[in-house]
Structure formats: structure tokens, C-alpha cells
Amino acid sequence: MDGVVVINKPAGMTSHDVVFKLRKILKTKKIGHTGTLDPNATGVLLVLVGKATKILPFIEDIDKEYIATLQLGKRTFTDDIWGDVLEEKEVTIIDDFKDVLSSFQGVITQTPPKVSSIKVNGKKLYEYARKGEEVEIPTRQVEIFETEVLDDKEYKFRVHCSSGTYIRSLCVDIAKKSDNLGCMSSLVRSKVGRFTLEDAQELETLSLDNVMFHPIESMLSHLEFIAYEPIEDIYHGKKVKVKTKEDRICMVNESKCIAVYERLQGDVFKSIRGLW
Numbered sequence: 001m002d003g004v005v006v007i008n009k010p011a012g013m014t015s016h017d018v019v020f021k022l023r024k025i026l027k028t029k030k031i032g033h034t035g036t037l038d039p040n041a042t043g044v045l046l047v048l049v050g051k052a053t054k055i056l057p058f059i060e061d062i063d064k065e066y067i068a069t070l071q072l073g074k075r076t077f078t079d080d081i082w083g084d085v086l087e088e089k090e091v092t093i094i095d096d097f098k099d100v101l102s103s104f105q106g107v108i109t110q111t112p113p114k115v116s117s118i119k120v121n122g123k124k125l126y127e128y129a130r131k132g133e134e135v136e137i138p139t140r141q142v143e144i145f146e147t148e149v150l151d152d153k154e155y156k157f158r159v160h161c162s163s164g165t166y167i168r169s170l171c172v173d174i175a176k177k178s179d180n181l182g183c184m185s186s187l188v189r190s191k192v193g194r195f196t197l198e199d200a201q202e203l204e205t206l207s208l209d210n211v212m213f214h215p216i217e218s219m220l221s222h223l224e225f226i227a228y229e230p231i232e233d234i235y236h237g238k239k240v241k242v243k244t245k246e247d248r249i250c251m252v253n254e255s256k257c258i259a260v261y262e263r264l265q266g267d268v269f270k271s272i273r274g275l276w
Helices: 015-026 050-058 097-102 125-131 167-177 231-235
Strands: 003-009 031-033 042-049 064-072 074-076 085-088 106-110 140-151 156-161 182-192 224-226 248-253 256-265 268-274
Touching: 003 015, 003 050, 015 031, 015 042, 031 050, 042 050, 050 256, 050 268, 064 167, 074 182, 097 140, 097 167, 106 167, 156 182, 167 182, 231 248, 231 256
Parallel strands: 042 182, 224 248
Antiparallel strands: 003 042, 031 042, 064 156, 064 182, 074 085, 106 140, 140 156, 248 256, 256 268
16 A cells, blocks of 8 residues: 555644544555645645655655635734734735735745744744744745736635745735735645645545555656666665766666665765665
8 A cells, every 4th residue: 555645635634633544544554744734724635655655855845836815904823814813903905916916926035934843943833832932933935936816805816836835924925015914814725746636535535445546656757767777786775877967866667666866976876765
């Protein structure tokens, strides 16, 4: 039982809750997810099962797409409507919402929310927040590839962005740019990599009989696949010589990914993870 299961995460569950439930449904402990989705958000959550859990370090840069709604007039502790209100301010209507939104396209600098899973000095930010401890939150660079206004009255929009982008932070920054206070009021993750909501299975109806697994190869398609001979050298984790421009490659046997290799020096590559 190996592969990727695409789940449409329901509201009110953490990503860990989904993993916990899937472990019971699939009767296996080797399960993990590829990226946390806020408890009150819904949408695409990629879950790795069995051998697929080994590929997590190699799929961190998968881009994502979200549909979100911005609420103006208040700043909250969590940067969404479910957090305690810290400040309120009269709303200034955004007449040029499309222009304001599109101004965030490209590489931007974000400050992650206080309540997030970003680690600082070995602790997650939400752990500091729960204890009321102050900590300096490091900014990060992310990329917004595309934006689209879906409803300029409700401030509903779609955003295609790099992994690591916080839509809550984007909502706060959009509000600030329009001389408002603001927070996120809804969030749906509509796409992760090539997987969309149409690919996602509903958790409440999932069972051993109807679960759909996507192959490991689909998650590593951004790597060059190399069919190396003799294949025994790969299974033994030996260093090998390969002619390629890529610094990281995937070794395959009968079209199945069996190891990830990385350039050591020159044409010499070393194994960094076996996948069998």
C-alpha cells in the first residue's frame, strides 16, 4: 500500500487529524502529509502512504493555488476571522481591488502569522503564541505567480503561489496597502502541484475498497528519470557516474522510482534516499 492519496480536507479538522483518521481507515502507521492546511480551511491535502513517505524531502517546492476571501475592518491574533480581535477600524472601500491584488504578483516578502507552524529556535510559532511569549518572526520570500479577482464586492480572489506562502499574511498585507485592517475569512486550497479538487477524495466516504493511490512517480516528475545499469549498484547505494545537467535525479527500474541521487562532484552522483 504505497502512493499518494489526495484528500479534500473538511473544515474543523487539522491536517494531523486527517492523517490520524487515515491510519485507521488504511490500517497502516506509515502516513504523513505534504503541507499543513489551516483547521478552518478546506481543500486539497496530499497524504503520503507507505514508501511514499520517503519522498517528502523532495517535494517541498510544489506550487499551490488557493481561493480566499478577505474581510476588512479588523485585525486578529491569528490573522483570520477565528482569532481574537486585537483592533478594529472603519473600512475604506477598495475600488481598485484588482490592481491592489495584482501588485502582489512576483517575489514578495512575507511575515508569517504568529499562529503558524514555522519553527524559530526549535519551537513552532504557535507554541510561543499559546504561552504568550514574544519572539522575533523571521520574514521569508515567496512568489505569487498569478492572481484573479473572483468577487470584487466580497474581496474574494484566487492566487497561484509558491510553497510556503501564507494566504492569511497576504490578506493582512492587501488590507494594509488599501489603508485598512483586515484578515482572512475563508480559504480553500484548490490545487497542489498537478492535483486539483477534482482529484480529491472525500474523507467521510473513504475506505480500503475505494481509496485511490497516485504513484510515487507522479510526485517526482520534476526530477530527471535515469534508468541506470547495472541496477544492482543503485540497490546497493553505490556512487555512480551519470552524464546529466541536473544536480538531483531519480533512478528508475522498470519505470518505478527506486532512489534519489545527488551530484557529488563532476559526473559522480551519490544516493541520498532509497525508495524501495
